[in-house]
Amino acid sequence: MAPLRISFLIRSVYDLLPSNANLVRWGKKDDPTCPLYQGRQTTEHVLSSCKVVLSQGRYPWRHNRVLQGLACVISTAKGEIHPSSTSSTVFTTEVESKNGTEGRSQ
Incomplete structure (x- = not known):
């Protein structure tokens, strides 16, 4: 981690x-x-x-975005094409950005 x-x-x-x-x-x-x-x-x-x-509904939205990002990363790692594969880069950037700013998201 x-x-x-x-x-x-x-x-x-x-x-x-x-x-x-x-x-x-x-x-x-x-x-x-x-x-x-x-x-x-x-x-x-x-x-x-x-x-x-x-x-x-922001908490469920945040939860669902994390799950969507994880599904995309897992699909990519398995060599599958995920429907939202273009969002994996966005997801990674968002997580890194939020971690750099105390990880706060609302």
């Missing part, structure tokens, strides 16, 4: 990601609220429980 992914996993488990609540706690920001929901933005809130994001 890539070091950035391991770092993200460890920091998410120990609530050390830069959520607004943590940024306030660390003296980097004044407002702990979620810009979408106006409730307290914690790591859990960002990753899985923002009511606005839930109502808009």
